[in-house]
Amino acid sequence: MASSNKTWTFNGYREILASNLTIDTLRQLCYDGLLRKSVLRSLVWRIMLNCLPVCKLEWKTILHRSRAEYDKLRKIHITDPHDESFSQDPQENNPLTQTDQNPWQKYFEDHDLRDIISKDVMRTFPEISFFQQANIRESMSEILIVYAKQHPYISYKQGMHEILAPLLFVLCSDIELFEHMKEGPEFGFLNEEDKKILENVYDRKHFVHDTYILFREVMLEIGTWYEDSELAGEKPKSNEPFLRMHDAVPSTMIALELSKVGDCLHSYDPELSSHLKNLDIPPQLFGIRWLRLLFGREFPIHDLLFIWDIIFCERPIVRMVQSVFIAMLIYIRELLLKSDYGGCLHYLMKYPPVVDITVFMQLARHFNCPKKIGRPNLTALSNFANITVAGVAHPNTQKEFVVPKNAVPAMRPRQRSVFEKMKETLIENTTQKTSPQATPKKGGISGCSSPADKGGRPWGKELELMENQVACLQSALNEKDVLCSDVAKRMDTCADKLNSLNSVETAKTVAIELRQLSARLTNCCELQSLRKN
Incomplete structure (x- = not known):
């Protein structure tokens, strides 16, 4: 390899x-x-x-x-x-002297x-x-x-x-x-x-x-x-009565850019746009960080760099940034539509993990250039947004069942095939156990009907739980991939230094480097243990 x-x-x-x-x-x-x-x-x-x-x-x-x-x-x-x-003259170079030349x-x-x-x-x-x-x-x-x-x-x-x-x-x-x-x-x-x-x-x-x-x-x-200065010639609106929060914000360039994003969202998805407006959640409330950091806190760094690869390709890059912004909202539209004010803010402030960043960026590119780039199918690839980036369940997501152990196999999952196998297995088991008169209830993945067991309990929640667990594993595996790649490069460098070892200083440098690598791997293992607990 x-x-x-x-x-x-x-x-x-x-x-x-x-x-x-x-x-x-x-x-x-x-x-x-x-x-x-x-x-x-x-x-x-x-x-x-x-x-x-x-x-x-x-x-x-x-x-x-x-x-x-x-x-x-x-x-x-x-x-x-x-x-x-x-000058080292104490008359000119002196912390107690207040002269222009000092x-x-x-x-x-x-x-x-x-x-x-x-x-x-x-x-x-x-x-x-x-x-x-x-x-x-x-x-x-x-x-x-x-x-x-x-x-x-x-x-x-x-x-x-x-x-x-x-x-x-x-x-x-x-x-x-x-x-x-x-x-x-x-x-x-x-x-x-x-x-x-x-x-x-x-x-x-x-x-x-x-x-x-x-x-x-x-x-x-x-x-x-x-830039934080108001646009020239604009009068402040703070004294006007019955203003919504974002209407009273000074019209800076970033506020205007976020207003444009809101208009674009309305043209692409009027239902989602109206839902956020009714909850009084304008793009200015959560989007300043998204734009100023170029989504740096919303994605793991390995995914972020791929997003930047594509953002830097376009001119002006502002257009592509706007498209990524819209894609982020539409990617979690179902969750936002089902949530109240607090729930929506939680999803927007702690953006849920994206399973396939390539598909996500294809969606963003579609919004940037809809005539050239086809819109990807997101229904088969759920977004697992009931968990945060850290793998913790969102507080507004209520689960009335106990998390079953070993719900996800230890082998590295491939999202689509794993989910399909889960659904097929559950459907087969249920078909064998339930009577012909039993009617499946709706739920589960992508709005598919989910079968019920003998007690009439739907499997939709179990499927949803499995999706969440797979997303957690995928995020952890992505982090490990980056760590392993970096450690491998540094170990190769240490090996090269050992081959050309010619001084005690070089040996000390290699020893320090190897201890650092050992510490990183140890910390990673401890972090994984904490996550499991």
Whole structure:
């Protein structure tokens, strides 16, 4: 399996370095999900977001220019009074002196900004060890400070760190995998010119520079959603009587965007739109986080990256974001229609797990381009929304039966086939046990009639329970897939270091790395035990 992945990776290198590469080819890679286990994701994102052109011959010049630009911005906006570039004369470089030339003056002015950013960065993806590394946190803080100082009309707003984090994660992962691949024999298939191009693209010394440029391009598309000033010439409405909550909200750009989303939802699904309006749940109530974080808290990171693959393919990306927003609502429409105010808010604030992210994104692409992309069939693929992302039942979901043990087989399930087998088994058992006069009750999956046992009890609830349990397992397996993939890469790196062991320091580094991997696997096992309990 590993060999197959390596072959695909090097084929991917050759494809992206080919002279006939087109934007359409890259889009298809994103649509087909071929970037999920590839070192090309960060490079494709840079091309799709106009950080780099399609032509590989221009990459070196543009990378050199953009990296030099970041060095210049960093020198302007990051102030370290201990830096040798500042005068060390105590008359000029003194924390107690308040002069314009004193670097401490600027350092203290930026204290609040640094403090806010540092607190947010510390809270970034606490479940992923990558973001707990000190150098990663320092890099994120530096990028956010430079961006905030360079764009004072937006500055820094909470949530920007969660846009930056996946970008940095993808770029660093690609660099690490490239360095590992470079040491293998397969790298010899590339010519010397292409090797130099890739070494420049995946240069570890400049990963902060490249991440900043990538982050800046994303913020060019969604930056207005972080602006909090009211539109010019608009009078406040707060004094008007009988206003609904969202009508009194200042008309910022993000509020207007969410109003457009509400209008689109009404055109696609008037029933769902009317239900939410009657409950006084406007998109502004739950959608600000969805938009500002590009759905970063609603999906696991491996699914989120695939969603971003497709979002970054489209121009403007705002249209695709709007389509994903609509797809999220329609995907759980049945649950929302059956819920009251509290139930709807719970589903919208803690979005239920999506079983097949590929089908979900096909639905989003359908809303973005309905004439070209067919609408997928969601009835056969339930959305298991009676559980939260953490696998806990929603409080508004009432179950009057005891959870049966071992309801789901230990083998890895494939959603459709497993559900079909469950239904067939239950139907067969019931047919054998019940009399011909027994009439099945409606319920269960996709509105199908569910058979009853001798006591007349419907099987619909058992089928629903099985769906929930399979969804929990699927979510846990997805997390394990990501963990195993990351651990495998790092273990390969450790093995390579052991082969070239030439110093005590290298041995210590490898030992630390292996202990970290052991701790991650132990934590994963403990987490799974807690979930079972």
